[in-house]
Amino acid sequence: MDKGTVRKHIKYRYIIQLFFAAVTNSYVTGFAAGKIYQGNLKLLCHPGLNCYSCPGAVLSCPIGALQAVIGSRAFSFSAYVFGTILVFGALMGRAVCGFLCPFGLIQEGLYKIPFPKKINRFRGDRPLRRLKYVMLLLLVVILPMTINNAAGNATPYFCKLVCPAGTLEGGVPLVLLSRSGGTALSAGGFEGLSGLSESIVRPGVINVPTTGYQIGLLFWWKFSILAAVILLSIINYRPFCKYLCPLGALYGMLNPVALYRLRLDGDACIHCGKCSKACKMALDPVRETNHSECVRCGDCVKVCPTGALDMGFGDGKLTKLNETRHHNAATARAGGKERQ
Amino acid sequence: MLRKRAWAGLMVIGAALVIVGVARGETVVVLQKAIRICLECIGIG
Numbered sequence: 001m002d003k004g005t006v007r008k009h010i011k012y013r014y015i016i017q018l019f020f021a022a023v024t025n026s027y028v029t030g031f032a033a034g035k036i037y038q039g040n041l042k043l044l045c046h047p048g049l050n051c052y053s054c055p056g057a058v059l060s061c062p063i064g065a066l067q068a069v070i071g072s073r074a075f076s077f078s079a080y081v082f083g084t085i086l087v088f089g090a091l092m093g094r095a096v097c098g099f100l101c102p103f104g105l106i107q108e109g110l111y112k113i114p115f116p117k118k119i120n121r122f123r124g125d126r127p128l129r130r131l132k133y134v135m136l137l138l139l140v141v142i143l144p145m146t147i148n149n150a151a152g153n154a155t156p157y158f159c160k161l162v163c164p165a166g167t168l169e170g171g172v173p174l175v176l177l178s179r180s181g182g183t184a185l186s187a188g189g190f191e192g193l194s195g196l197s198e199s200i201v202r203p204g205v206i207n208v209p210t211t212g213y214q215i216g217l218l219f220w221w222k223f224s225i226l227a228a229v230i231l232l233s234i235i236n237y238r239p240f241c242k243y244l245c246p247l248g249a250l251y252g253m254l255n256p257v258a259l260y261r262l263r264l265d266g267d268a269c270i271h272c273g274k275c276s277k278a279c280k281m282a283l284d285p286v287r288e289t290n291h292s293e294c295v296r297c298g299d300c301v302k303v304c305p306t307g308a309l310d311m312g313f314g315d316g317k318l319t320k321l322n323e324t325r326h327h328n329a330a331t332a333r334a335g336g337k338e339r340q
Numbered sequence: 341m342l343r344k345r346a347w348a349g350l351m352v353i354g355a356a357l358v359i360v361g362v363a364r365g366e367t368v369v370v371l372q373k374a375i376r377i378c379l380e381c382i383g384i385g
Contacts, residue, residue, distance in 0.1 A: 036375070036376075038375040038376075042371055042375055043367045051382075052378065052381070053378045060370050061381075064378065065374065068369055068370060068374075069366050069370060072369045078361060079361035079366065080358055080366040080370065083353075083354045083356070083357025084358055086350055087354035087355060155380060156380050156381065159378065160380035166380075166382055170377070170378070171383045175382075214384070215383075219382075219384060222383035257346045257347045
């Protein structure tokens with residue numbers, strides 16, 4: 001592929017992201033009235049992380065749905081949600097994160113805010129990324145599967161203790177809308193992190209309240225996580241996706257086999273290192289093509305001077321990379337930097 | 341070739357799981373959860 005003929009879907013990725021986020025959060029009445037969509041479309045899972053308690057959401061959040069089914073009295077495993085994630089993951093891998101996830105879009109928007117020094121490569125970055133697998137196993141699967149209340153239902157621990165998408169898309173608008181509707185909130189709240197046992201006894205889902213929401217320690221805990229993610233997103237590209245997102249962990253595992261993939265023409269690669277420098281997920285796209293952390297943002301494809309990198313469905317035209325040449329070129333670049 | 345087979349296998353397993361999940365009635369649980377405001381998700385309960 002010649003330089004300058006970068007595929008249109010990569011070029012217009014932001015428009016695709018915006019369009020998908022708008023369509024899947026198109027229940028305008030919800031924003032106006034401070035309530036959520038209750039139609040049958042919510043049988044379907046959104047491919048990305050999009051809280052189903054967002055006033056505009058018309059689809060279900062796959063991570064919320066997964067915890068709901070695993071934590072329900074009737075089931076201990078969700079074939080439906082795992083199957084849905086498997087299909088999306090096998091088709092697109094983490095391109096879902098790059099193209100279809102509304103919370104990814106929000107983080108990308110924040111990263112565009114100017115800051116003196118953006119930090120995407122630092123010591124401990126790679127080990128820290130394993131944290132999202134802990135989130136997935138512990139908070140999304142193991143705890144909802146094992147800790148039930150008297151009625152046999154479990155708390156969605158990831159949603160409750162961590163998820164900043166729920167706070168931003170659901171919590172903040174609903175609390176603000178309940179206030180603007182003239183329903184004052186009592187300060188102090190009824191429950192915080194210390195009130196975990198109370199929420200296990202009390203089912204965690206109720207209808208839209210008519211008297212406003214009480215906000216307490218739990219809300220401020222989750223709000224602090226959201227604030228931290230927002231601030232970090234200005235400095236670091238997609239910190240939530242890198243370090244915390246359990247959905248990203250699932251799609252990441254499917255990334256190496258996904259149909260939509262990064263393609264490298266090893267013969268055309270001149271080992272200039274521009275793709276590696278451009279990668280905000282701190283990868284070397286040439287050596288780590290289709291790595292579990294690649295969200296298919298396409299920045300590497302855009303900067304490649306020879307068109308050696310491309311992205312699309314299937315393998316396309318592929319030739320193997322000369323590893324020795326690439327390694328030598330990378331070493332020479334590193335040496336040059338040190339001399340400077 | 342191996343990757344293509346793995347991909348096809350995952351698609352088939354994924355689709356089969358969706359069908360099994362729908363048949364077991366998991367979608368009812370998903371819908372019941374999704375149409376009510378989840379207090380945990382928004383940080384209230």
